Amino acid sequence: MTIKYKSVKEFKEMISQKEISNKEIIQEVFNLIDDNKGLNAFITLNEENSIKKAEYFDNNPSELSLAGIPIAQKDLFCTKGLRTTCGSNILNNFVPPYTATVIENLENAGCISVGKTNMDEFAMGSSNETSFFGNVHNPWGENLVPGGSSGGAAAAVAAGIVPAASGTDTGGSIRQPASLCGITGIKPTYGRISRWGMIAFASSLDQAGPMARTAEDCAILLNEMCSHDEKDTTSLDETVPNFQENLNKPLKGKKIGIVKDLDLSNLDNDVVEVFENSLKEFQSLGADLVDISLPNLALSVPTYYVVAPAECSSNLSRFDGVKFGRRSEHTKDLEELYVNTRSEGFGDEVKRRILIGSYVLSAGYYDAYYKKAQQVRRLIKNDFENAFSNVDVIMTPTTRGPAFEIGSKGNDPIQMYLEDLFTISANLAGLPALSLPNGFIDNKPIGLQIIGNFLDESSILNFAHMYQSETNWHMHTPEGIK
């Protein structure tokens, strides 16, 4: 009995039918992790505790919805007693004294957190190349990036090591790696999942979400991850629906918004073809295509690269070597303590964003950059509000192309930033958005993005599940995985 490439749903079945013991599952997960060390998907493993919890479930069979399901947690979520690095040297030695709400929610539902996944440093990156702990390799090709920042999570799921993983998405960090690794991932509405215990990158954009093999698995996980949390005042006080309930709703008569302002002409023909094929599939499922206009969409990337660095420059100030994390050994005085700790502790991309952020917030520039960006953000949000008065969901390609080679964009931050071209707007508007595999280009998977209206995760999961009921792009598995 192998667990490789099994979905959460299949795991639940195997466990309830006692086809395999919980302990065997966990042991096999750690064998797979070991066999695929080359992917570099994990930073820290949680083997001993995982086996204990599995044994507990073997002795005490549980009705919990995720009982015994192995899940990999992004190393950005604080986990009590388990090192949490955020992919950074500056938190190399940080062991949190508390656990993030979303992880607690998952664990309370019975999941077993097998380890912490690799990621771009502080979630800043789209290729997992900024991690202090080294690149993650895409299971679909050793030389390919897995995307980022949730690259370790995407790789672990794509390689069939775990059926699901937690991720976070500030500008596309769930959807873009999901697209590049051929899995399904959803970023829910901003505020659906508590940010308590998520190490902040850009507080007004950060949102956690599940990454899995299917939309249905995402729904199962999302049911547990979402909650109103009094410890996070931006968490929404909204009833969390059962996201599995509407998965099979017919799409007949549903409207898909196609963004006319989106210039697809500079994309590869292949990408456009894959996208258009998916639209045809949805049409055959009964949905209609409707042209919509998002006139300010082109401003998303510049807006994002003002707002996100601004917030990050402030959020990352606490990493100063005074209270926790790594402190430079070369400190004569206070100034050196700060300068050397932060110079040694942060990587280039993080430093770049701190500099940009400090600049756009500085006296004399605030109005021109930060304030203006917030105004544009409002316009983008309004555009979406208007659009959703006519359509149920909006579809775009998730990425401009499939996974690229490690190192190929290393010296060009702008090219890297454009990776998030299609995904960023959903974060700026706070809307739920999902990516699912919808084809291959040169044997590399690529994804379709479905953006939903505020709080309407159910619709995008419904579209995604119906698509996955008719297609098998999500069933493909990479070669060469041990």
Place this chain on the structure above:
Amino acid sequence: MSWETVIGLEIHVQLSTKSKLFSGGSTEFGAEANTHVDLIDMGLPGVLPVANKEAFYKAIRFGLATGAKINQTSSFDRKNYFYPDLPKGYQITQMTKPIVEKGSIKIYLDGSEKVINITRAHLEEDAGKSIHDLFDGETGVDLNRAGTPLLEIVSEPEISNAKEAVAYFKAIRQLVTFLDICDGNMAEGSMRCDVNVSIKKNDSSELGTRAELKNINSFKFIEKAINFEIDRQTKLLENGESVVQETRLYDSEKNETRSMRSKEEANDYRYFPCPDLLPVVISDKELIEIKENLPELPEEKEKRYVEDIGLDKSEAVIISSSKAMANMFEEASAKTNDAKLVAKWLVGDVSALLNKDNIEIDESKLSAENFGKLIERITDNTISGKIAKSVLEDIWENGSDVDKVIETKGLVQIQDESILEDIAQKVIQSNPDQVSAYLNGKDKLFGFFVGQVMKETQGKANPKSVNDILRRLLK
């Protein structure tokens, strides 16, 4: 050339909430270092602030009491700077939308009244404390205070001299203690202030360049620091030099201000709206409830004391000057039928003892109950006023019960007229010379006889009875 001083004060008032502004951490003073610090106060990665409504309610009380505008929607901003006792690398404060705007307060100085306008009062979190003198070559950080709610009250630059500044500070202190939003304890740092001082030519409408004097926490130092600064700036200007805009530190030992940092070196705080906190909305219902539960303010008390109780204006002013005094007066009065006598004793003998010991009334051993009983024992003729003074001294020193002191020391007034008459007879018989002098018209000697009777009774005789008896016997 004559110069005019322009002063504005920023007073940081520590609000007396149980928990901190954004966490459940305790605000108790004086605990062991770093024991009142929770995850949020420490600024651990991943933690989020949650605004404490109680701090808002207290700020609103201040706003209502100063006739200010209450912003029912107010928001928080981040003020970014690095310092070891600032755990997050930024302070959460209200820059753009403070909870309170445009209030005013009256100050009294040398019998005249002046209104000082209050620009704004906003909520912010306090930093921790850096301890530089405890570890050799190292600085210790105590985060107990980090996150304690502060109300920063910013005055308009309408204060003209050091004495006015002190009067303003005192008026704010009086108000916040009456409102029960701050304990007013200056020694523990519950109130601290930054003073902006500038000098301009008398006839100029333009303000001069200002210096900011940081973190002064006593009335005396405010006055001294301002006067030093006025002197320094005046000398500079009179020598044709100019004042540099800078932050200065007052050194109380040397009585001087020293430059901390100039405008060029000043931090760019990179303020921006705090994305972790939604704007805080105060409902009409909450506002009405706070309004209805607003305590009686000093000015109202003063008026009531004069008009309803019949105190002298001067007595009313002293008693309403602090919450502790007013409480003592009101609670003691409730135990007697003679509030005016309570006031007389409070303003007289009790105030004298306070001055002697240089303490506030709530720091003394005198309880309102005991004090009220003392006055009651005077009015019910158990003891005389004179004996009462010695009883007061006793209970002042030892906090002992009034009745017990009277009983154990046998101070009960002698009421029995036959006993007093016997004593009076004895006094008359043993002083024949004084008797004949008195009877020959030397009226002043009457006091001598009273004194002798008092002496014989160790002061316990009822003075009125003694008077009556002596007048009868000496006819």
